[in-house]
Amino acid sequence: MDAIFVFEQLLNGLGYGLMLFLIAAGLTLVFGIMDTMNLAHGSLYMAGAYVAARVHEASASFALAVAVAVAVTVAVAAVLEFLVIRRLYRRDHLVQVLATFGIILIADDAVKAIWGVAPLLASTPAALAGPVQLFEGLPYPSYRLLLIGAGLAVALGLYLLVNNTRVGMLVRAGASNRQMAEFMGVRVGAVFAFVFALGAGLAALAGALMAPISSVQIGMGEAILIPALVVIVIGGIGSVRGAFVAALLVGLVDTAGRAFLPPALRAVLPPSVAADLGPALAGIAMYVLMAAVLTLKPAGLFPARG
Amino acid sequence: MHERFPGLARRLPWLVLALLAAFPLFAPAFGLEYYVGFVRRVLIVAIAATSLNFILGYGGMAALGHAGFIGVGAYTVVALVEAGFSSAWLAWGGAAAVAGLAAAAIGAVSLRTRGVYFIMITLAFAQMLYYLAVSLRTWGGDDGYGIYTPLEMGVWLDGAHAQVFYWVVLAIAALVFALFSRVAHSRYGQALRGIRDNETRMVALGYPVYRLKLAGFVAAGAVAGLAGGLLASHNAFVSPGMMHWTQSALLLVMVMLGGLGRRWGAPLGVALWLTLEEALKMHTDYWHWPLGVLLLLVVFHAPQGVAALLERRAGKEAAR
Numbered sequence: 001m002d003a004i005f006v007f008e009q010l011l012n013g014l015g016y017g018l019m020l021f022l023i024a025a026g027l028t029l030v031f032g033i034m035d036t037m038n039l040a041h042g043s044l045y046m047a048g049a050y051v052a053a054r055v056h057e058a059s060a061s062f063a064l065a066v067a068v069a070v071a072v073t074v075a076v077a078a079v080l081e082f083l084v085i086r087r088l089y090r091r092d093h094l095v096q097v098l099a100t101f102g103i104i105l106i107a108d109d110a111v112k113a114i115w116g117v118a119p120l121l122a123s124t125p126a127a128l129a130g131p132v133q134l135f136e137g138l139p140y141p142s143y144r145l146l147l148i149g150a151g152l153a154v155a156l157g158l159y160l161l162v163n164n165t166r167v168g169m170l171v172r173a174g175a176s177n178r179q180m181a182e183f184m185g186v187r188v189g190a191v192f193a194f195v196f197a198l199g200a201g202l203a204a205l206a207g208a209l210m211a212p213i214s215s216v217q218i219g220m221g222e223a224i225l226i227p228a229l230v231v232i233v234i235g236g237i238g239s240v241r242g243a244f245v246a247a248l249l250v251g252l253v254d255t256a257g258r259a260f261l262p263p264a265l266r267a268v269l270p271p272s273v274a275a276d277l278g279p280a281l282a283g284i285a286m287y288v289l290m291a292a293v294l295t296l297k298p299a300g301l302f303p304a305r306g
Numbered sequence: 307m308h309e310r311f312p313g314l315a316r317r318l319p320w321l322v323l324a325l326l327a328a329f330p331l332f333a334p335a336f337g338l339e340y341y342v343g344f345v346r347r348v349l350i351v352a353i354a355a356t357s358l359n360f361i362l363g364y365g366g367m368a369a370l371g372h373a374g375f376i377g378v379g380a381y382t383v384v385a386l387v388e389a390g391f392s393s394a395w396l397a398w399g400g401a402a403a404v405a406g407l408a409a410a411a412i413g414a415v416s417l418r419t420r421g422v423y424f425i426m427i428t429l430a431f432a433q434m435l436y437y438l439a440v441s442l443r444t445w446g447g448d449d450g451y452g453i454y455t456p457l458e459m460g461v462w463l464d465g466a467h468a469q470v471f472y473w474v475v476l477a478i479a480a481l482v483f484a485l486f487s488r489v490a491h492s493r494y495g496q497a498l499r500g501i502r503d504n505e506t507r508m509v510a511l512g513y514p515v516y517r518l519k520l521a522g523f524v525a526a527g528a529v530a531g532l533a534g535g536l537l538a539s540h541n542a543f544v545s546p547g548m549m550h551w552t553q554s555a556l557l558l559v560m561v562m563l564g565g566l567g568r569r570w571g572a573p574l575g576v577a578l579w580l581t582l583e584e585a586l587k588m589h590t591d592y593w594h595w596p597l598g599v600l601l602l603l604v605v606f607h608a609p610q611g612v613a614a615l616l617e618r619r620a621g622k623e624a625a626r
Contacts, residue, residue, distance in 0.1 A: 093422060094368055095605055098562050101555055102601030109595035226551055233426045276442055283437030287430040
């Protein structure tokens with residue numbers, strides 16, 4: 001294990017963390033402002049990935065594919081918010097789990113009906129197919145660099161939106177004290193519809209960007225949902241800043257765990273034990289991180305509610 | 307419940323039990339042998355759901371990791387089979403015991419948190435168990451583990467009838483159901499409901515809230531482990547998929563569909579869900595979405611679950 005390998009893994013972790021942030025940002029705002037647990041957030045991520053993969057294949061333009069994926073998903077999310085989510089705000093968390101689980105079932109069948117059961121093979125855009133020589137001895141896939149750049153740009157944009165605009169002020173007011181914000185005349189319903197659509201757009205963007213480097217298949221939404229939930233719990237529910245820090249932490253811990261734990265264990269344990277234990281510990285790492293954070297700070301790293 | 311036939315409510319459970327017990331005997335005459343296995347699965351899942359209904363419906367503990375205990379039970383059976391044991395009773399007892407221990411450890415940590423954080427931390431522990439199972443290659447890892455020789459239930463049981471396992475499952479399910487119904491209405495059950503409705507007050511009244519909750523959590527975990535052990539025998543196969551978070555969510559969904567905190571909620575929800583699933587699968591590849599629509603209908607039109615709907619109907623008829 002040399003320094004270059006470590007650096008490469010850190011970059012991978014950064015990219016994965018930033019994609020997790022795109023998914024978690026919407027989830028944490030919806031959760032924080034309207035106290036609504038939306039398990040179907042992963043389905044929006046899946047929708048983004050599928051639309052992007054098909055449009056890219058049909059039009060050969062990756063930028064167009066990403067734009068269409070975000071637009072379509074935002075439209076679907078707006079309908080979903082109007083028909084279902086809007087009626088769930090004041091209900092119990094368990095009822096929200098029940099309803100949004102129902103949406104997952106419907107979404108998975110809809111994807112199956114439209115695009116079939118077989119996983120789609122999404123290709124990287126031709127211009128970014130090759131590696132970039134970052135420095136001597138470290139070629140790095142240029143597409144993964146695009147992921148990191150896009151992730152950082154969106155994170156910065158979201159930071160400015162939340163902290164420096166009027167809309168962002170309303171969003172923060174809603175997240176920190178919904179009732180008080182309502183008393184002060186904020187139309188929280190409209191803010192929430194906006195936030196839900198924004199979150200859906202970010203999830204779709206993550207789906208579209210992740211499509212070429214992950215498998216686009218039914219169930220991908222359920223698989224990414226759990227790490228995203230871990231991120232928002234670690235970061236503090238409702239806090240975008242918390243989600244950012246936690247997403248990078250989870251991305252790095254998860255990637256580092258997979259890359260470094262198995263070889264490290266092989267060095268100290270008998271091979272047969274290490275072969276079993278390494279992957280297990282790597283898969284578990286982010287949950288251990290969450291349990292540790294919750295033990296020390298029960299409301300997450302950056303509690304949004306005072 | 308007050309209805310026109312005051313004896314019916316008392317006799318109905320026995321009637322259902324008698325019908326279920328007789329089912330394997332008359333099933334072959336109607337060509338329904340396949341469904342004996344199906345009903346057996348419904349009964350096993352109902353055992354797990356009943357235990358979840360106990361902590362969730364009566365105790366207010368929204369655990370989203372119950373499938374983890376089912377998995378611990380199932381893998382305990384695998385471990386015992388791998389070690390050369392062949393007694394079914396030892397395997398199932400071991401499954402319950404190990405799952406109970408796991409629940410004690412997980413509950414001790416999780417029950418210090420509340421609300422969404424409790425949901426998330428139980429989920430996290432179940433995910434840890436899932437990844438542990440995926441990577442344990444000695445027990446099949448990702449591919450799962452086949453149990454090729456059926457476990458022995460004892461000489462006079464094994465040879466008696468082809469469906470003897472069905473009746474064993476039915477007896478265990480009836481026992482578990484009766485036990486939880488009884489406990490739910492005992493002093494302990496009342497205290498648990500008090501904690502669900504107002505934990506602060508129960509603390510002020512001097513109840514050892516944390517210990518009471520932990521006791522319920524351990525009992526429910528052990529029973530879920532027992533269901534996992536039975537499921538291992540039923541499928542003759544154990545895989546990490548049993549512990550995937552969607553399985554925990556499904557169990558929760560079935561309990562809420564039936565009626566949270568209602569005596570008949572868990573078995574009703576499980577029977578309804580699995581029957582619909584089976585019927586839909588027979589007719590179409592797209593069997594998920596109707597179930598999804600059903601969930602939305604339940605959320606908006608019958609939030610108390612199907613059991614409450616039936617009770618209300620019974621009540622209305624009595625008033626007429």
